[in-house]
Amino acid sequence: MWLAAGISLPVLAAAIALVLMRTPASDAPAPVDLTPLAVATTAAAPEAIDEGPDSVEITVQPDDTLDQIFRSIGIDIGTLASLRTRPEVRKALDILRPGDIITLTYADGVLQSLNRQISDTLTLKVSRAGDDYAVNYIENPLETTVVSHHARIESSLFEAGQQAGISSRTIMTLANQIFGFDIDFALDIREGDEFSVLYEQEFQDGRYVNDGQVLAAEFVNRGKTHRAVWFESKDGEVKGYYTPEGRGMRKAFLRAPLDFTRISSRFNSARKHPVLGVVRAHKGTDYAAPTGTPIWAAGNGRVIYAGRKGGYGNVVIIDHGKGISTVYGHMSRFGRSLRVGRSVNQGDTIGYVGMTGLATGPHLHYEYRVKGVQKNPASLPMPTTEIPSVYMAEFRSQAEVALARLEIADQDVPDQRFAQR
């Protein structure tokens, strides 16, 4: 199993520039006054008699200049002037910001090294080599590690994620960007659903910074397995989440057109019809949710109705072309910029959950219509994009690696279900 060895992908630090600076003999440093001046900063006072190099860490104060700092410590100022003749270094030496940390080492008043962090990912290093000073800009990049986690849902998606050590940001990526076109996260999540996710985490100097790209994921919802891999072609032309077969995860319509994170205790109450006192054929899907929960356009389209309409109350109707329209009823209010005739994009907030019209509790009544007739979108084939055939070989090799790693994530859990694979 060669893949087991490849779980982490450290990015090596790289020196991006190397400038050797020779100090001409005629510019040799003037004789140095070894008497230390007052140290204005947090630096420890240097010991003038010490044979070895001293090291001092300076926290830059407002109005500090490097000249003042060198003088206050008693480091030869001529070296600084020489370094400043190099345009590559000049800016990094001239512009100091309060709070910057500069580390200096020196011996007998002669600069041995200067380290200064330029940005989160770049450090200037000046170091003495004989009569020369080598100037390096050291990149201190984010180190990317690939991790995987497996979770089983006991109460909610987010709690399961939390218990498995998965950030809510990554959970949202799973729900909104990867599986939200196939799984109704408002109504269809069940106790016992399981998911695995393989994703990048970024570290700097061993410190966690944030979660990065999700590389592969699996979601078992009510016994049905959905799998996805991230693909980005080397030429950058094709990128997105795809099934292992190369079909796009993104589809023309969201399964649940509202912010499902606002819906609580979904295993019980969400399945009950929250409203009607009378029995009638119900065409559409009801999402019980707190008043004010954002309602999203299920797909791209044009608003053809926004107003009151009988039992629907405040309702928005969007025309998606090809005879498909979607209907959103009982809204408490409409999205701020929503107007009849305007186009909307999938995921745009078009209104907020309420209980206007025939509703005894706050909920979204959602309909998906084909040529005016209500249909169950889950039962209809949704056209998807596919990996262009010229990228198929590249896709397969990437997908194979990612899915194999994801399978290792599954096996990390002592669950016999995975033992047969």
Ligand SMILES: [Zn+2]
């Ligand atoms: Zn309804």
